[in-house]
Amino acid sequence: MTSIQGTPISPGIAIGKVLIKNTVKHDILFIQGKDKEQEKDRFHTARTKAIEEVTKIYNEMIQTKGENEAQIFDAHITMLEDIELIEGVEVAIDEQSCNAEWALDCVANQFIAIFEAMEDAYMKERAMDIKDITSRIQRLLAGTEAFNILDLSEPSIIIADDLTPSDTAQMNPELVIGIINEIGGPTSHAAIIARMLGIPLVVAPHMTELTSNGQMMVFDGETGAIYTDPTEECIKTYKEKQIKLVNKRAALEQLKGTKSITSDGIKVELAGNIGVPKDVKMVLENDGEGIGLFRTEFLYMSRSDFPDEEEQFLAYKEVLEKMDGRPVVIRTLDIGGDKELDYLEIPKEMNPFLGCRAIRLCLKNPLLWKVQVRALLRASAYGELRIMIPMIADMEELIEAKSVIEETKEELRQQRIPFNEHVEVGMMMETPAAAIMADLFAEEVDFFSIGTNDLIQYTIAVDRMNTDVAHLYSSYQPAVIRLIKKIVDSAHAAGIWAGMCGEAAADKKLIPLWIGMGIDELSMSPRSILETREQVQNLSQKQCAQVVDEVVLLKTKKMVEERLNKELTEVL
Ligand code: PEP
Ligand code: MG
Numbered sequence: 156m157t158s159i160q161g162t163p164i165s166p167g168i169a170i171g172k173v174l175i176k177n178t179v180k181h182d183i184l185f186i187q188g189k190d191k192e193q194e195k196d197r198f199h200t201a202r203t204k205a206i207e208e209v210t211k212i213y214n215e216m217i218q219t220k221g222e223n224e225a226q227i228f229d230a231h232i233t234m235l236e237d238i239e240l241i242e243g244v245e246v247a248i249d250e251q252s253c254n255a256e257w258a259l260d261c262v263a264n265q266f267i268a269i270f271e272a273m274e275d276a277y278m279k280e281r282a283m284d285i286k287d288i289t290s291r292i293q294r295l296l297a298g299t300e301a302f303n304i305l306d307l308s309e310p311s312i313i314i315a316d317d318l319t320p321s322d323t324a325q326m327n328p329e330l331v332i333g334i335i336n337e338i339g340g341p342t343s344h345a346a347i348i349a350r351m352l353g354i355p356l357v358v359a360p361h362m363t364e365l366t367s368n369g370q371m372m373v374f375d376g377e378t379g380a381i382y383t384d385p386t387e388e389c390i391k392t393y394k395e396k397q398i399k400l401v402n403k404r405a406a407l408e409q410l411k412g413t414k415s416i417t418s419d420g421i422k423v424e425l426a427g428n429i430g431v432p433k434d435v436k437m438v439l440e441n442d443g444e445g446i447g448l449f450r451t452e453f454l455y456m457s458r459s460d461f462p463d464e465e466e467q468f469l470a471y472k473e474v475l476e477k478m479d480g481r482p483v484v485i486r487t488l489d490i491g492g493d494k495e496l497d498y499l500e501i502p503k504e505m506n507p508f509l510g511c512r513a514i515r516l517c518l519k520n521p522l523l524w525k526v527q528v529r530a531l532l533r534a535s536a537y538g539e540l541r542i543m544i545p546m547i548a549d550m551e552e553l554i555e556a557k558s559v560i561e562e563t564k565e566e567l568r569q570q571r572i573p574f575n576e577h578v579e580v581g582m583m584m585e586t587p588a589a590a591i592m593a594d595l596f597a598e599e600v601d602f603f604s605i606g607t608n609d610l611i612q613y614t615i616a617v618d619r620m621n622t623d624v625a626h627l628y629s630s631y632q633p634a635v636i637r638l639i640k641k642i643v644d645s646a647h648a649a650g651i652w653a654g655m656c657g658e659a660a661a662d663k664k665l666i667p668l669w670i671g672m673g674i675d676e677l678s679m680s681p682r683s684i685l686e687t688r689e690q691v692q693n694l695s696q697k698q699c700a701q702v703v704d705e706v707v708l709l710k711t712k713k714m715v716e717e718r719l720n721k722e723l724t725e726v727l
Contacts, residue, residue: 169333447678475538
């Protein structure tokens with residue numbers, strides 16, 4: 156047995172066999188003097204296998220997502236059968252007596268350059284498809300099996316070098332019993348989704364090299380302890396721990412139907428965060444009092460084109476109807492940073508989290524945003540919708556975004572399409588600029604929702620994905636706590652409500668602070684709702700307010716954490 160210490164990210168115990176997902180790309184080498192016919196055969200075998208793989212995906216997509224979504228794979232099959240590509244590779248092998256990999260790379264690069272030079276945006280995008288089919292053939296030439304998260308046939312622990320948010324969102328928690336990712340912090344979107352699905356996750360570098368497919372492993376998502384080839388004794392200990400966790404969850408069920416009110420009678424709304432409409436089930440199962448954050452970008456992922464107005468309208472309407480009158484905060488598209496869309500080419504940026512992300516990207520592509528705004532307004536007729544704008548840092552951005560909403564409302568009025576005239580419009584508080592100007596922003600919106608995941612990274616200037624600076628990325632940073640207090644106070648002074656939807660909303664140690672500040676709503680992974688309700692019921696708001704008075708005067712994150720630790724042990 157070998158033990159490795161990783162960084163704990165999503166709680167839970169994983170016991171099972173390893174499956175490695177490695178996306179590292181290898182350089183294509185030029186090897187001369189190869190047998191030409193043999194290389195041509197290798198190319199044709201790999202190409203035929205690629206056609207089989209893509210046809211399989213195409214058929215699955217037709218079944219699960221429909222004709223539109225599947226179309227892209229149909230186009231890939233056509234490209235794989237393209238005579239110019241096939242002859243080009245054969246000629247290159249003949250002329251250079253080289254390996255098939257090199258010949259394919261040369262021909263594909265010529266095609267890519269032609270497409271990329273085209274004026275037409277649609278044709279430009281075809282370069283991406285060529286890259287896609289070529290890397291598929293290259294992988295098959297290298298003899299590596301494809302990894303498709305949807306293809307898992309037995310429960311496995313996934314070890315990945317870089318798991319994307321969309322990979323994680325597609326996972327089936329019954330088959331993915333745990334994840335070890337080589338990079339990312341506690342608020343990377345892959346981590347947030349894993350927590351939502353209840354999949355244990357630990358970050359540990361070099362794990363794809365340190366483990367092998369089929370190897371037995373045990374790990375603890377709460378402590379970060381990893382054991383490869385565990386002893387019987389180790390497996391037994393962790394199985395017992397697993398049973399204790401299941402029993403603890405069962406005990407929390409008793410709290411369903413009770414209220415989230417402090418011992419001195421202060422109500423706080425406990426809501427759930429979701430990524431796609433089917434997640435509403437988890438919010439309802441955990442007795443969520445609303446949805447405080449619907450991250451709509453997940454509707455745009457794992458597909459080949461933007462969802463149109465009707466598709467979005469139906470998704471939002473479904474969520475509102477299922478929540479049956481309970482409030483639902485839907486955030487407009489927050490793409491960029493660690494969330495990418497395969498079909499939207501965002502130019503490579505030096506600092507993607509500081510670049511064309513979220514509302515910036517939407518205001519730059521007004522047609523794209525307008526489709527979403529129309530869909531949201533139309534859905535507002537079917538429940539208690541609240542529209543939320545992400546990543547506002549500049550007052551002019553907010554004013555521009557609000558004017559698009561007003562303009563869209565006017566269009567709907569003209570077209571006699573029903574919507575809620577009084578739909579609340581709020582903003583995420585996730586940049587220091589917004590927090591510092593909170594009193595003025597409060598005059599412009601109906602609510603604030605504090606996005607601590609980003610507020611920490613932008614305030615402390617620390618990338619939320621970078622493990623090398625993870626020691627600075629902390630919700631206990633005094634500067635962040637002061638900003639949060641300012642946001643809540645400014646909201647209340649202006650008569651609007653303030654919620655929180657970042658991961659800190661469910662942090663046991665911090666909850667007394669949020670209650671003491673008088674936060675109106677806390678929105679979290681649905682699995683945390685009942686545990687938070689139990690804690691809220693045991694807290695006194697008056698006492699928590701005194702803790703806030705003390706904590707805002709502390710100098711270091713260590714002092715803050717120690718003070719909050721003391722509070723937690725005294726109260727519970
Ligand atoms: C946040 O930044 O806290 C937040 C909730 O948004 P996201 O994690 O999606 O960036
Ligand atoms: Mg954010």
